[in-house]
């Protein structure tokens with residue numbers, strides 16, 4: 001990081017501390033402010049009275065601001081570049097390492113606010129995008145979040161109470177989904193993309209999904225499922241419709257068997273049905289993500305390999321799952337990479353000639369999620385595996401974001 005950038009951070013620190021939410025680092029506020037000044041989007045906490053003119057005055061007193069163009073040049077260069085031509089804004093919640101951000105940035109989106117509370121993920125995020133995420137979303141005052149066109153969130157799946165179910169948004173109190181719906185209710189972005197495991201559809205026999213969708217329509221959002229089915233249909237009907245929102249990574253040029261639900265929502269947009277992207281590239285194999293000459297440290301030990309094989313036999317005897325998954329360069333796809341991959345690599349092992357199989361390297365794990373090679377994985381292998389396992393498949397998000405950005409543009413033109 002350049003000396004000038006560090007000076008900018010130091011000069012803004014005393015003011016930023018006053019606006020830093022509990023659970024966040026002042027760096028998050030400073031970086032949001034710096035990027036907002038360099039570009040044309042609102043500041044975090046404008047609602048509380050902070051304004052660009054005041055911050056620019058502070059910077060000018062230390063000779064750190066002349067005009068927007070020269071100020072922009074003081075920002076550090078990052079491996080992942082911002083959108084060349086910004087056409088809409090978005091916020092990145094439960095951001096992890098920003099897999100979702102990548103897809104939206106590629107389609108002209110500018111990220112105006114990020115929240116992720118895990119320290120190692122925050123560090124990876126900062127190193128790649130140049131801004132440090134805010135922390136715990138439950139501690140962020142909604143009105144301080146800048147206005148935006150799209151909200152994206154890959155949130156943890158939590159059960160809801162079975163009592164009530166009449167009060168709409170209040171029924172979800174105490175869950176992270178409640179925080180998302182509160183932001184949607186207050187900020188009313190035109191689109192939202194909620195990503196989750198496919199298991200959300202069957203979670204609590206469909207009740208969780210039903211509460212989520214009922215809440216969202218109660219605050220004015222639409223999705224591809226008819227309101228009638230959401231409010232009065234059976235759980236089975238709802239689940240059948242929700243399955244149409246599931247996309248497979250293998251359909252988007254990535255050799256991984258990963259299925260996720262992508263709930264696209266919109267409000268105040270002239271749109272009847274959102275067109276989910278069709279398969280674009282199914283012609284892929286595991287060889288496309290493998291590197292040449294991986295470090296021998298990724299070859300698993302005799303002990304681990306024997307353990308995997310023993311468990312596979314035991315599982316077969318007890319009628320339980322398959323145990324480890326082994327592939328080679330010609331395999332069409334791997335199992336889903338999960339956040340637990342660092343533990344023993346059992347879900348994805350790569351065959352090797354005359355040797356025990358090996359784990360994926362972090363770069364291969366990155367490619368298996370469609371991250372570009374410019375992306376810098378966390379320096380710790382354990383953290384890198386956790387972060388890629390938790391992340392999204394970038395090319396799937398790219399296609400969804402393309403369609404969302406198209407609809408946003410179309411709507412702006414329709415209005416104009």
Ligand SMILES: C[S@@+](CC[C@H](N)C(=O)[O-])C[C@H]1O[C@@H](n2cnc3c(N)ncnc32)[C@H](O)[C@@H]1O
Pocket residue numbers: 094095096097098099100115116117118121135136137138154155156176387390391392
């Ligand atoms: C499934 S991951 C999403 C990953 C992200 N889509 C990506 O591309 O890397 C969910 C993330 O939510 C974060 N998280 C969970 N609770 C949170 C909270 N209260 N505030 C902020 N982040 C939270 C977790 O640390 C985790 O990284």
